[in-house]
Amino acid sequence: MRWMPLLALCALSLFTAARAEDGYDLWLRYQPLEKQVIARYGAVGTSVVTGGHSATSNVTRDELVRALSGLLARKVTADDTIRRDGTVLFGTPANSPTIASLKLPLEKLGREGYVIRNAAAKGRKIIVIAGNTDIGAMYGAFRFLRQIQARRPLDKLDIVSAPKVKLRLLNHWDNLDETVERGYAGSSIFNWWELPDHVSQRLTDYARANASIGINGTVLTNVNASALILTPDYLRKAAAIADALRPYGIKVYLTARFSSPIEIGGLKTADPLDPAVQAWWRNKADEIYNLIPDFGGFLVKANSEGQPGPQDYHRSHADGANMLADALAPHGGVVMWRAFVYSNEVPEDRVKQAYSEFVPLDGKFRDNVIIQTKNGPLDFQPREPFSPLFGATPRTNMGMEVEITKEYLGFETHLVYLGTMWQEALQSDTFVKGQGSTVAKVVDGSLFGNKLTLMAGVSNIGADRNWCGSIFDQANWYAFGRLAWNPDANAEDIAGDWVRMTFSDNPAFVKPVVAMMMASRETEVDFMTPLGLAHQMGTSGHYGPGPWIDNVGRADWDPVYYNRADKDGIGFDRTPTGSDAVAQYAPPLAKTFSDVATTPENLLLWFHHVPWTYPMKSGRTLWDALVSRYTQGEASVHAMAATWARLKPYVDARRFAITADFLRIQERDARLWRDASIAYFQSLNGLPLPAGMAPPAHPLDYYESLYFPYAPGQGSPNRPIRPPQKAPDAIPPLH
């Protein structure tokens, strides 16, 4: 195809261009740069040279050739030696004498770091991309391409980078029947039926995208796990995926259902202290590594929301995790043990439980175990304080799990950039070793000297052509990778890179879009759960407002449990007069959060139950401030939609349209959230709205009657289908 006559190629492009912008290419579009940028780059990228011959070298070379050909709109060739100015040389000191001779500062960069420099070799000006391994060089190549995609100078390159976090993993909540729990982008990309006999091209493109942002592992299966994945035929399927991902430095991990020895092993127990159980897992690990020599390890959700676990046998989480860790240790595998556990009995405060469960176990886990803790103590809410587990277990490896898929943030149809949310969590100061003891330093291991470190992101990826269900949700996948590589990276810089790579370098576009993204999470908080509220979503689907819900079946799944609103006030008292969850934070923070006056207002109702008349810093009452927040949130969505409409000239029609449509949905939903929340709280407190604020469009019972059947991605085979009750419409129509 590459050698077709020029005319034919051009004609072809007339057609393919017409459907090119479907989002499949993500931030790796490699469209031609502006003429003046290409001119400025001069001879750079004329040819690509490597001394490597590994699968990784090959895919790196192919990526550079493909990318540079596209970006620079010229024929770029792979060459076997340096012949021209502008050659891009990549490799390692071991496979390239030229790289070895350059004495690059590679010592401290480990196996994944890289150096990018201008250099002279064989009488030519070249660009050298070097790592200690082919994987490092590959990461360098993607970093170099980002430099070009963002139109940055290439004449004074001196980039040195290595990841601060060892395991940078996607967690797929993908089921073996190809549904995706909390997925909003179609079915799973893992076609278990066709695997291992056919491996889709999509898996290679998935690997490319992940490699480009430094993701080095992927958990293929849902934490609500099926034991079937550990049967021989499914392991062969997983091995075929591992083979496809391996050249890109991505290891495969699986979720281990704790009761597997019973369900597929024929044992009577899964007790982690039972020798037969231990032997079963050792044999299973041997079997897995025989098929997948570089298998990463297990992710486990145990004794949480009905999943089996060691507590079924009166053993501790450490007993369970260590048993699996011992089975994996001979092969170099790890266990990621989720801290997201809460009792089947409803306790006084659900957010305290992970801490209560794991802090006493500090120091009892094997070296190849890492506890995987959600960023906040509850469950991926639009805003939570950071989880107090970060910093509380100095002798335990502690990784962070964030949710890339927007389970609680409007699914694929709301525009919410999560980089700011994760940055907020990572830059939170735990104070456990004095000021500056940020969560990021726990996660990157520097605070306590952990070697095994982890950032895990619950994937938002599905078989939709655009991968994520929306174009802007691609930014969250992208930002996750960048922050996992460097938890101290800046969310705004990341957004800027993503916009330039995905859309355009035009400042008239980049500036307003980045501004929109940067404000988007706060906007979502404002119209959903302002001032520290949480878990106010409709139950099960987690879409749409439900602050009145009080009948889910257990108290701590009910929104009323979290808002505690009544005639007099609102909020959850977590001070010593209440649940005392504040005591789980280091003393300086516990003090700050215990005092309603020093608690940040954006977390006010998380920590305090306060009267509706409580005076805010602005001088307004809490009620007035709350209504203003909701109203502000809605207004901000309208502003986003207006901004996007104005940017139409800078975007292709397809990606403009899907984003515009989704922003209209978000406008409707923001209004719905605002009105429903105000209607409910007003029904309790009977207070008038602040002057100038519009009343809800409908009475409360209208909002209470709305339902959202078939909300996608719930992943349950038995989704509740409620027939329409009072309201004629499931969702208010836009038109």
Next chain:
Amino acid sequence: MRWMPLLALCALSLFTAARAEDGYDLWLRYQPLEKQVIARYGAVGTSVVTGGHSATSNVTRDELVRALSGLLARKVTADDTIRRDGTVLFGTPANSPTIASLKLPLEKLGREGYVIRNAAAKGRKIIVIAGNTDIGAMYGAFRFLRQIQARRPLDKLDIVSAPKVKLRLLNHWDNLDETVERGYAGSSIFNWWELPDHVSQRLTDYARANASIGINGTVLTNVNASALILTPDYLRKAAAIADALRPYGIKVYLTARFSSPIEIGGLKTADPLDPAVQAWWRNKADEIYNLIPDFGGFLVKANSEGQPGPQDYHRSHADGANMLADALAPHGGVVMWRAFVYSNEVPEDRVKQAYSEFVPLDGKFRDNVIIQTKNGPLDFQPREPFSPLFGATPRTNMGMEVEITKEYLGFETHLVYLGTMWQEALQSDTFVKGQGSTVAKVVDGSLFGNKLTLMAGVSNIGADRNWCGSIFDQANWYAFGRLAWNPDANAEDIAGDWVRMTFSDNPAFVKPVVAMMMASRETEVDFMTPLGLAHQMGTSGHYGPGPWIDNVGRADWDPVYYNRADKDGIGFDRTPTGSDAVAQYAPPLAKTFSDVATTPENLLLWFHHVPWTYPMKSGRTLWDALVSRYTQGEASVHAMAATWARLKPYVDARRFAITADFLRIQERDARLWRDASIAYFQSLNGLPLPAGMAPPAHPLDYYESLYFPYAPGQGSPNRPIRPPQKAPDAIPPLH
């Protein structure tokens, strides 16, 4: 995008070409023709002119411009008048004075027919594409493009065509949760969650593909229906789909769950003779037509496999269908009432039931009801005789339903071209009005003078990028449309067109691929169900062999019910000495099928129970012939794989690879089918294999222990998951 500088376009194409061949473009790829073909066409297609201003005119113009630009590798423009030789003028006598002046033979072509001719106008040589309506002209435009895609001459055009069948419909078995029953191509293309607020581009491309083959309607929802689709919010979603499809001449239909008046209407009954029920459906029809003015009508599966229906109230199928028909009649809608019914009590012979149920009702259905009958009397088996209902109800509209999705033919991973199977059914002679009373003449209405005629195809479409799960399954979608337009069309011609449009015009490629396709269905019959066997698949999933299965829960779901094999013989006696199903055919056929000597050998075991030693026409015993058939089937798959391997130079890498992978799966499965079937039947008859025939690779219990968990597309939320039993592998590995 279209006006980007040439250089940029070319560079772009370097990249996009690399991922272009993912199958999304189907047979509408519009890649540049060979230079000499373009040269031969000369000035043709320089510009496109129409007098029409409708949405249909606009999409037709855009399609012509896009296609001609691609195919002819030149800039093609839409113009407002004829200025150049080679202009393509399309339209109607009403919107084009030029067309009116040409006095084309449009009288008998109805609203969907067209004429394509060379003509002279305004001193120019032009090509004119004319219809009585814009829809007719659109069909003509796609027909004209096919002429070019197949490199046929354009200088002596005189094409006149009109569809022989009025309703040419896809039936989607798509559920509202976006799973697809018996779908093997990912999730549903209908995103009910985002609809109506966002309508995917895919729906427009779906409409284009359907329009290009003459499909003029689509049933959006599963025949195992949910009443929710008839609630207001879902109707609004359906209306948004209708809006997207309307310009392409495609009407939207829905499945009506018979119990809807109870489930969403609050009534206590769905009795079709109850005035409140009748009123409910009338009001529902009014509501639908208010949203979708050209709504097509209802498809109903009633009193079949657990679906509710009029018999629940001791009313007849005619009572039920007529009640719905009366509700739709004021708006011009139709009811398609499925004949696929069988009693909940197991009768003497399941294949007799549709006939027994519907023949007595002949003449009792409204004019706007059409009975939708599967091609065979059982259920979409690799081979069945035609259903005896065709020809048996002269006073009833009778449409044919075929299954495009390969539920019983190896899913997406087997290469089976179904054009030959459908042609075999359509060209079967019913003899009901003497020789030549083909099924096709029943279906096109000519035998009995029906005006309402129908071909329905159960869709094989999903959200997979290539639409159908495999490239070759696209041919079945294509062939269905062509045969629905003209049930007397030739399957080989259709295969040839499809290959040329989808892959290449090179005879070195076309000839062997068409030959492979033409033989593929017989090959599948041979290794699965030779000599008239049927329903030997594993239950539930319908994948893989299960001739021994005798415990599904009701006898006529068991493979042993259909093969009736024992120590002495095999086959289902449907002669007067048996179930006498032969009596449902016209006397000449009943006589033929009653006599084992005159029954075609490919239906032998469908109609007769015969001893293993029965002498076949070849002189061999039945047992020898049966084993030979299985063996021949397996050998033919190996031959297909070898053919495909040889054709590698003619195919792009991506489409070559997926087809090669799938053929390897089919080779494995053919071996599995052959060996498992022989092992089972040999376990009954104890006979030796014919000389030179390989014995099964494993003992029978190995085959009996195989299982296929998570087979895709079963569409049931409660798929049975059987843990591994005896065999270590669910599916034997290829490697």
